[in-house]
Amino acid sequence: MAPRRHKKRKLEKTAGERTSGPTRVKEAPSVYLVVGHEVRCPAYSVFKVDPYAGVGGGAAGNEDPAPVLIRRPLASLSAKFCMPFVPVRSRHGPxxxxxxxxxxxxxxxxxxxxxxxxxxxxxxxxxLLSTKLNPVLLTIGHKIYxxxxxxxxxxQLDFVPWFEVLDLSQAQVVGDGHHRLESCEWKxxxxxxxxxxxxTPMDYLSPPKVAVESYVALSxxxxxxxxxxxxxxxxxxxKEQWAKLDDENLPFIRGAVPHGHLFLGLxxxxxxxxxxxxxxxxxxSTAPSLSIVEFPVVSEMEEEAMDV
Incomplete structure (x- = not known):
């Protein structure tokens, strides 16, 4: 097992840097919010959110931004409780x-x-083959793990199989009014x-309690x-194989989400x-090695304070 190279760096902003050619403005991705309810119908509501709507909208002399406006829900989802949600780029769309x-x-x-x-x-x-309470949900390509x-x-809850995959690459949407997926199943x-x-029999009476604390999906x-x-x-x-990669825990808690070529985590x-x-x-010739480099995230107020 190769040692981990764990470094800390600071992202630097280059002032006055120019590039040749026209500047391309990349359209910001849409942001959605899924809200869970304490009733069964619907169990969840989906909202589309504009996170930049309140920027610069504070009152005069008040640096706090205006609250983000959340409009009526786009959809109501009737499903079981205790679900996490993930974005997937399917061949049918987002x-x-x-x-x-x-x-x-x-x-x-x-x-x-x-x-x-x-x-x-x-x-x-x-x-699912085995119902899972708030499972760890990760996506790689068209597959959901x-x-x-x-x-x-x-x-019955959280019992074997503990680990499953759903391949959406060949999934078909069928039905009028009440849509459902076909040509895909959990494996x-x-x-x-x-x-x-x-x-052992004694261990079975009082089994060890294990919980997944940190996770991230790479390519x-x-x-x-x-x-x-x-x-x-x-x-x-x-290869669909498990291996121990490093002797240290991941440096973040719960999941790390992709943000460009980096990942954001707590x-x-x-x-x-x-x-x-x-x-x-x-x-x-050797076992795989893990390299993690940390970059502190600086807010706009902290950045302005450092520039003074």
């Missing part, structure tokens, strides 16, 4: 997909729900070797750290949003 559920013994609503952001259509997807956040060794993946499995692998065990584990999505030590450059380097 989708928002929710996966999970709070009850394994009742099929009162879908365990996979899709909102088509272009068509504004709600699509029912296939149920669902991992039990707190694996259970008995009962089991190799169980994480660091989850409790080979238990060809998934990295995560769990409680009760130090280290970073890697799942190779091409720093484990600073409890503040931090940018990370994360690279897994493959080598034929």
């Amino acid at each position: 989708w928002i997909v929710g996966v999970g559920g709070d009850r394994a013994d009742q099929d009162y609503a879908p365990e996979t729900i899709v909102f088509d952001a272009e068509m504004r259509a709600v699509i029912r997807g296939p149920n 669902a991992l039990a956040r707190r694996p259970a060794v008995k009962g 089991p993946l190799p169980r994480p070797p660091f989850f409790p499995w080979d238990l 060809s692998c998934i990295l995560l750290s769990v409680s009760q065990q130090a280290g970073t584990h890697m799942f190779d999505v091409d 720093s484990r030590s600073k409890k503040a949003i931090t940018a990370y450059s994360i690279t897994v380097k493959e080598c034929l």
Whole structure:
């Protein structure tokens, strides 16, 4: 196992830097907000949000921006409770997909729900092989990976298979009025070797409690750290194999989300949003190595204070 190269750097802004040719203005991506409710119908509402609407909208002498205006919901989603949602770029267009559920013994609503952001259509997807409460949800390409956040060794909720994948590359949307997905289904993946499995009868009576604490999806692998065990584990999505990549935990808590070529996550030590450059380097002669470089995120007010 190669040692991790863990560095801290500061992003620098170059003043007066010019580039030749016309300047291209990149259109900002659309921002959506999924709100969960305490009623079953609907369980969630989807809103489109303009995060820049309140910029510069404060009253005179008041530096606080005006509140962001949230309009009426675009859609209402009837699905099981305790779902996380992720954006997916499908061949049909941009989708928002929710996966999970709070009850394994009742099929009162879908365990996979899709909102088509272009068509504004709600699509029912296939149920998980094992109902998962707030699973770790990650996307790589057209595939969605669902991992039990707190694996259970008995009962129905968060039971095996703990790790599943849904391939949307060939998914078809069928039905008039009530849309559903076809030509796709959840499939089991190799169980994480660091989850409790080979238990003695005494261990089974009081099984060890393991929870996924940190996770991130790269282009060809998934990295995560769990409680009760130090280290970073890697799942190779091409080989479908698990391996321990590093002896240290990932430096952030919960998930790190992509932001350009970096990832944004809540720093484990600073409890503040931090940018990370994360690279897994493959080598034929040695084991893969993990490199993580931290970049502190500076707000506009902090940047102005430093420029004074």
